[in-house]
Amino acid sequence: MIKNTKALVLVSLLLGGVCTPILAQDVQPVGKDIASSPESIAPAFHNQPKENELAPLNYVNQPPMVPHSTKNYQVTKNTNQCLDCHSVQASRTTGATRISPTHFISRDGVVSGEVSPRRYFCVQCHVSQSDVEPIVPNEFKPLPGYGEK
Ligand code: HEC
Ligand code: HEC
Structure with a gap:
């Protein structure tokens, strides 16, 4: 328990400041699995030369x-x-x-x-x-x- 109100205000400020934007804006769509994630780019690959x-x-x-x-x-x-x-x-x-x-x-x-x-x-x-x-x-x-x- 946090009894000190100053500390409580500080903690909520911190949590509010840190967590809200992460939850609200900065989440990148990652897809359901690796294959559907935006980073999963298949290289244009063809057979290696012999x-x-x-x-x-x-x-x-x-x-x-x-x-x-x-x-x-x-x-x-x-x-x-x-x-x-x-x-x-x-x-x-x-x-x-x-x-x-x-x-x-x-x-x-x-x-x-x-x-x-x-x-x-x-x-x-x-x-x-x-x-x-x-x-x-x-x-x-x-x-x-x-x-x-
Ligand atoms: C059937 C035989 C054979 C197999 C199997 C083989 N190589 Fe080679 N490799 C060669 C020959 C012959 C050369 C030399 C080609 C030249 O000098 O033109 C060579 C060249 C190389 C070179 C270049 C070496 C240099 O001179 O700088 C590398 C690296 C290499 N092979 C890696 C591999 C790797 C890794 C594998 C397995 C995934 C592999 N080789 C499987 C025959 C083989
Ligand atoms: C951790 C990295 C690494 C691995 C794994 C590795 N090598 Fe190498 N290899 C090198 C490096 C670095 C060089 C160039 C400098 C030297 O000879 O150490 C080299 C050089 C060579 C050469 C050229 C030698 C020459 O005298 O010019 C051949 C052929 C070769 N490796 C084949 C292989 C084969 C076959 C395997 C697997 C059994 C293998 N290497 C595993 C890093 C690696």
């Missing part, structure tokens, strides 16, 4: 873009089809770029012979490219010395 040129890097330590389609390549707990071509062993016969040493370093800095769990889900960092309109405007410019030649 193969493209290796995209130029744009900044230091950028994971290189994937220059081929990754459609239907499974990366799950039990199988990693990227490694079927990109592992150190496989790369000797497939001609795919060998994963680099950083992919073997655990988050504690321990180097092992196995791909580190934090580098296991390849498409978390490496994505293929398609020629589509960006959903969100983007003014990123490559760092000096990077980008298209």
Whole structure:
């Protein structure tokens, strides 16, 4: 209970000031579920090209873009089809770029012979490219010395 009337007035002022406009005006329509929310904009996406040129890097330590389609390549707990071509062993016969040493370093800095769990889900960092309109405007410019030649 608030016995002090001054405090009571203050609290109601605060609540009134803070809550009323939020309730009245600032509520954005969110839709019944994710699909009907205004942020749910489907990108104009089409099939990835089967193969493209290796995209130029744009900044230091950028994971290189994937220059081929990754459609239907499974990366799950039990199988990693990227490694079927990109592992150190496989790369000797497939001609795919060998994963680099950083992919073997655990988050504690321990180097092992196995791909580190934090580098296991390849498409978390490496994505293929398609020629589509960006959903969100983007003014990123490559760092000096990077980008298209
Ligand atoms: C059937 C074999 C094969 C599979 C499976 C495969 N790749 Fe590749 N990948 C290649 C080859 C070959 C190249 C080299 C292409 C070139 O140099 O033109 C390559 C290139 C790349 C590159 C560019 C490397 C560079 O040189 O900068 C990345 C990144 C990559 N692949 C990621 C992936 C990911 C992620 C997956 C799984 C979703 C995957 N690859 C699955 C064969 C494969
Ligand atoms: C957490 C982000 C991350 C994940 C996950 C990841 N990579 Fe990378 N990858 C990088 C970065 C950053 C580079 C560039 C710098 C480096 O080598 O560390 C790279 C480089 C590469 C290269 C080029 C190596 C070279 O010598 O040019 C290949 C190929 C590659 N990754 C394949 C893969 C594959 C296959 C997987 C899944 C098994 C994978 N990566 C998972 C971040 C990641």
